Amino acid sequence: MQNLKIHFPGKLIFGNGCLQNLADEIQQLGCKEVLIVTIEPLLSQIDALIKQLKDLYIKVNIDTSIVREPTFTDFDALMQKQAASNPDAVLGIGGGSVLDIAKLVAAQLGNLQTLSEIVGNGLLKQRHKKLICVPATSGTGSEVSPNAILVDDSDNQKKGIISPFLVPDIVYVDPLLTISVPPAITAATGLDALTHCLEAYTNKFAQPFIDMYAYEGMRLIAANIVTAVKNGNDENARTQVAMGSMLGGFCLGPVNTAAVHALSYPLGSMFHLAHGLSNALLLPYVMEFNAVAAPHRYADVAVALGCSRQSDDRATAQAGVDKIKELIAQCGIPARLRDLDIPQNVIPQMADDAMKITRLLNNNPRPVTLDDAIAIYQAAY
């Protein structure tokens, strides 16, 4: 078992309606000026928060420039625009892309390290601004993780910035914020969260403390995601999936993901598929590939997903793969690469790119060769 190292957020609030207490919290931090990184469609939902902040004489500056999975250029443009601003805190309210950017803005305002100097694990050495994260989707778990992922324009690869300084001071998870998320995004982000838990539980570096988060996250998401997709107003399902997503976020720092995420990156960078959808497309096929190497762990996964134990671990693990395929079908999202007009002849190129994501492939319970990667993409096609 490897050593356990976790950086928890300074404070975590979870609950329906908790967002209404955030302005007071920000005032208690002593903030006079806040930069909110969010997206245009969320502005009406955070209108009350903005008004509360202004009523407390806190200056509010809003940036809505992140409209897709962000690139280095997108981040640089945002930083240039904000170069003259001097907020006490950066508040990210949105999905994973927005939260990742908010985390980096908080770190880089006033930091002399350049973006290229902080790409990698543990290279970012400081953060001068307070950081507050509020997830508006139940998916990435970025609000509690030390990770931020951006696309490097120079080689079109997704790069990770991983540092304890990217863990927020304050996290508010208000599941009511996710009520308006449309079904396809609820499905994709929820399956991403489930993948975080699953890849942590079956990880080569899995360990018991994180297993608790991972197992319970899988259980909660599997039991509630279809309801959350089909009836977005179901507060109970939204709350359970939000909790599962947050638990998945806690898996990301200490253990992290593996081959599903590594193989999904090229789908994001080459075809701009949403991160959660990319993972969902590959998840059953990576599970099938991995289960032979870790049948007992994959049998546990199946039970967490709601399957009963079969005659042996291999059979139980297979029931888990079938269950994932069933969940994807019930969520109504595409299940095959071919459904998304991805040309079959790019598979070798995608496999080539995926093999470069060694920081995640190293975590996989079964070694993945280039030929294996090609075979997994073919199976998913």
Ligand SMILES: [Fe+2]
């Ligand atoms: Fe993910």
